[in-house]
Amino acid sequence: MRYCLIGCGRVSANHIQAALANRLEICGLCEITPSHIAENLAGHKAVLQDVPVYTDYREMLKEAQPELVAIATPSGYHAEEAVDCLYAGASVIIEKPIAMTLESAEAIRKAAEESGKTVAVNFQNRFNPAVRELHKAIEQGRFGQILSLSLKLRWYRDEAYYASAEWRGTKQLDGGVMMNQAIHGIDLLNWMSGSEPVKAAAIRKTLLRPIESEDTAMCAVEYQNGALGNLECTTLMYPQAEEEIIEVIGTKGFVRLGGIAAHVIEHWLFDDSEPEEEARMRLSYGKNPTSVYGHGHSALYADVLEAIARGRRPLTDWKTGRDAVALIQACYRSSDTGCAVMV
Numbered sequence: 587m588r589y590c591l592i593g594c595g596r597v598s599a600n601h602i603q604a605a606l607a608n609r610l611e612i613c614g615l616c617e618i619t620p621s622h623i624a625e626n627l628a629g630h631k632a633v634l635q636d637v638p639v640y641t642d643y644r645e646m647l648k649e650a651q652p653e654l655v656a657i658a659t660p661s662g663y664h665a666e667e668a669v670d671c672l673y674a675g676a677s678v679i680i681e682k683p684i685a686m687t688l689e690s691a692e693a694i695r696k697a698a699e700e701s702g703k704t705v706a707v708n709f710q711n712r713f714n715p716a717v718r719e720l721h722k723a724i725e726q727g728r729f730g731q732i733l734s735l736s737l738k739l740r741w742y743r744d745e746a747y748y749a750s751a752e753w754r755g756t757k758q759l760d761g762g763v764m765m766n767q768a769i770h771g772i773d774l775l776n777w778m779s780g781s782e783p784v785k786a787a788a789i790r791k792t793l794l795r796p797i798e799s800e801d802t803a804m805c806a807v808e809y810q811n812g813a814l815g816n817l818e819c820t821t822l823m824y825p826q827a828e829e830e831i832i833e834v835i836g837t838k839g840f841v842r843l844g845g846i847a848a849h850v851i852e853h854w855l856f857d858d859s860e861p862e863e864e865a866r867m868r869l870s871y872g873k874n875p876t877s878v879y880g881h882g883h884s885a886l887y888a889d890v891l892e893a894i895a896r897g898r899r900p901l902t903d904w905k906t907g908r909d910a911v912a913l914i915q916a917c918y919r920s921s922d923t924g925c926a927v928m929v
Contacts, residue, residue: 590614590676592667593658594622594642597681597879600710601656604883607833607892614650616643638724643667647674651818654890656708657681660751661766662778665690668705672697675703677894679887682769684907688915691908698904705887706890707907709773713735713882713889716851716871716922717774720834720841724778728856729836735778735909736816737771738831739763740823748797755797762799764790764914768819771830773910774903778834781811782909787926788917794822805917817917830878847878 788805807815
């Protein structure tokens with residue numbers, strides 16, 4: 587399958603590695619700052635040396651005629667680029683968030699429906715091993731009734747990070763800690779709940795960083811099935827103590843994923859647990875990944891390719907992206923109005 591990548595920033599190497607692992611034919615790279623290709627894709631220099639490089643993605647779509655395009659540009663550009671790719675005949679894998687607004691997400695859905703092409707959101711953490719084990723336990727009913735879910739994302743982003751590009755931290759192109767960093771965990775809570783968020787009450791603040799969007803947020807969420815969720819998100823954590831924690835509490839079990847990006851099983855307790863099961867799970871899933879991106883990109887790509895071949899929806903389809911944005915937008919409205927709001 588012919589494949590192109592739009593945007594060669596810090597996550598681009600993960601996309602190229604996933605494309606290679608799934609034997610895609612890389613036929614074009616698009617980057618408005620060509621030096622980013624040398625900086626971020628140096629490890630793939632040999633395999634990419636003959637791949638055409640474009641600064642205009644529309645020109646690339648016309649000349650390279652890809653069947654699948656990954657979009658890894660600043661978030662505010664995702665919707666326009668995805669719609670153009672879909673109408674050009676290419677399915678898309680869109681970096682999170684799918685779009686900055688629900689209206690833009692809806693435009694992507696419409697384009698996918700009219701073009702007959704596939705849309706996937708790059709929520710690669712759904713494919714990380716510890717996360718898959720947690721979700722499998724939910725599917726098996728081991729938690730009984732799920733009562734509450736929690737995300738604690740405590741990362742550190744200094745002023746140099748936000749100053750590294752003009753779009754970082756802006757409301758139009760990036761968003762804050764919720765839309766940029768915590769959205770992966772928000773998607774996981776939506777997935778683990780087995781339901782949809784219906785109500786949110788939130789406070790968001792810009793406490794330290796000189797950005798337009800929030801660097802800290804606290805949110806309470808109610809899901810359609812009655813489960814409650816709690817979101818604690820910040821990019822102001824003390825650097826040596828960064829962590830991302832996901833907890834699921836049920837009538838018959840409790841699991842906590844931790845480490846730097848919720849890849850480590852810290853607690854694994856169920857009414858039906860076998861002897862030494864928690865120790866075994868903690869040993870098997872006790873290491874942090876080499877980066878916060880984890881190791882799920884290749885599996886996500888494989889799922890998308892299978893979905894295209896079989897005519898099914900990918901696991902991280904348009905709706906998963908839309909639901910995460912809907913919850914974040916509800917949290918923004920709640921914080922702005924001082925009231926709980928419907929999602």
